[in-house]
Amino acid sequence: MRLVERDLNVIWHPYTQMQTALPPIPIVSGEGACLFDENGKKYIDAVSSWWVNIHGHAHPYIAKKVAEQLNKLEHVIFAGFTHEGAVELAERLLKLLPINQKKAFYSDNGSTAIEVAIKMCLQYWHNKGEARTKILAFKNAYHGDTFGAMAVSGRSAFTAAFDSLLFEVEFIDLPTAENIESLKSQISDLKSDLACFIFEPLVQGAGGMIMYEAAHLNELMAHCRKEAVLMIDDEVFTGFGRTGKPFACNYVTEQPDIMCFSKGLTGGTMALGITTCSQQIYDAFLSDDRLKTLFHGHSFTANPIACAAALASMDLFVEPSTQENISRIEASHRQFFQKIKHHPKIKTVRQTGTIIAMEWETGNNTSYFSSLRDTLYQYFLDAGIILRPLGNIIYILPPYCITDTELNYIYSKIAQALEEI
Ligand SMILES: *Cc1c(COP(=O)(O)O)cnc(C)c1O
Numbered sequence: 001m002r003l004v005e006r007d008l009n010v011i012w013h014p015y016t017q018m019q020t021a022l023p024p025i026p027i028v029s030g031e032g033a034c035l036f037d038e039n040g041k042k043y044i045d046a047v048s049s050w051w052v053n054i055h056g057h058a059h060p061y062i063a064k065k066v067a068e069q070l071n072k073l074e075h076v077i078f079a080g081f082t083h084e085g086a087v088e089l090a091e092r093l094l095k096l097l098p099i100n101q102k103k104a105f106y107s108d109n110g111s112t113a114i115e116v117a118i119k120m121c122l123q124y125w126h127n128k129g130e131a132r133t134k135i136l137a138f139k140n141a142y143h144g145d146t147f148g149a150m151a152v153s154g155r156s157a158f159t160a161a162f163d164s165l166l167f168e169v170e171f172i173d174l175p176t177a178e179n180i181e182s183l184k185s186q187i188s189d190l191k192s193d194l195a196c197f198i199f200e201p202l203v204q205g206a207g208g209m210i211m212y213e214a215a216h217l218n219e220l221m222a223h224c225r226k227e228a229v230l231m232i233d234d235e236v237f238t239g240f241g242r243t244g245k246p247f248a249c250n251y252v253t254e255q256p257d258i259m260c261f262s263k264g265l266t267g268g269t270m271a272l273g274i275t276t277c278s279q280q281i282y283d284a285f286l287s288d289d290r291l292k293t294l295f296h297g298h299s300f301t302a303n304p305i306a307c308a309a310a311l312a313s314m315d316l317f318v319e320p321s322t323q324e325n326i327s328r329i330e331a332s333h334r335q336f337f338q339k340i341k342h343h344p345k346i347k348t349v350r351q352t353g354t355i356i357a358m359e360w361e362t363g364n365n366t367s368y369f370s371s372l373r374d375t376l377y378q379y380f381l382d383a384g385i386i387l388r389p390l391g392n393i394i395y396i397l398p399p400y401c402i403t404d405t406e407l408n409y410i411y412s413k414i415a416q417a418l419e420e421i
Pocket residue numbers: 109110111112114142143144145200205206234235236237238262263
């Protein structure tokens with residue numbers, strides 16, 4: 001039996017309406033920015049396989065480091081025990097972050113990194129005996145698919161079946177020059193209830209690659225600091241170079257209390273999540289009273305193979321050539337931006353670092369379920385490019401090793417689609 005038929009017999013795919021979706025494409029290998037299917041057809045992975053891959057597929061250096069680790073230690077319980085990889089990764093990551101970040105808590109994906117962050121904030125106030133239980137978040141936010149992460153995400157078609165069970169969250173608009181003062185007074189009005197403010201810095205990814213100004217975020221952060229509202233900086237998507245700088249928080253001067261990482265953390269090789277926090281957060285859990293413990297953990301917390309992949313990815317990330325690649329993609333996107341911004345079929349184009357997003361004119365309002373989405377998706381697949389539009393929004397966020405030839409091919413196919421669709 002062909003792999004696709006075997007798949008359809010036993011697999012339920014994520015974010016997929018199994019009744020109407022086209023059969024999945026069997027991928028057998030990857031190299032650089034490309035993936036190859038069972039017929040040898042090449043696809044340029046323009047979305048870094050759901051935004052995780054930063055150094056290219058099957059990277060030999062990461063593969064070597066993972067293989068070495070596999071032969072030494074595959075896993076060990078992380079309560080009562082530790083291992084070199086977890087310690088070294090925490091040491092090296094913390095050094096790259098704002099100086100107030102002092103401790104790393106491991107989990108195994110982005111959503112769990114968020115769950116941990118939310119629990120840290122809620123229990124921080126609980127341990128201090130203060131009744132601050134409300135969470136502040138942005139409209140259209142996306143922080144993951146587990147219940148806590150879903151609750152702090154915008155309500156949408158994705159959450160509709162669960163809305164009545166999600167805890168209540170205060171949602172505010174993204175900051176602009178016009179509304180910033182009103183947002184600040186909203187925060188001040190709520191402050192005695194607010195446990196924390198959670199945000200995707202600079203770019204709301206799954207919400208549609210919606211971008212906002214660092215200066216406005218900085219002002220909101222400063223205000224939260226003033227009102228003693230804890231801040232969770234969700235860098236699950238923006239971390240590790242996506243926005244042009246190592247972390248999106250490098251664009252602001254204020255420091256978050258907690259930061260969340262996953263996606264690019266292992267270069268897209270292994271599932272791993274990290275939540276880092278300040279000394280102040282950590283200290284609120286220190287006590288002779290056992291009930292002040294952070295009672296959270298996952299079976300695969302700080303898995304040594306995943307830590308080895310993350311360390312290898314970090315070796316590559318800090319190489320000057322990686323920063324050069326990031327700048328090259330940024331400049332290249334900027335040129336393409338200028339070229340297509342006035343096209344009548346383009347409603348808006350926006351760019352932050354290695355991320356460029358184009359909103360296709362549909363005559364209607366933007367929607368994830370726009371029928372244009374399927375047309376565009378298939379059009380690019382046929383052309384050997386993986387672009388996964390969010391409704392009528394197409395975005396490119398490639399592995400940093402993508403070549404100029406590959407990038408230009410993607411741009412030219414988008415230009416062609418603008419003429420043909
Ligand atoms: C993808 C994402 C998450 C969730 O990560 P998963 O590993 O998919 O659970 C959380 N926050 C942001 C900003 C994301 O883009």
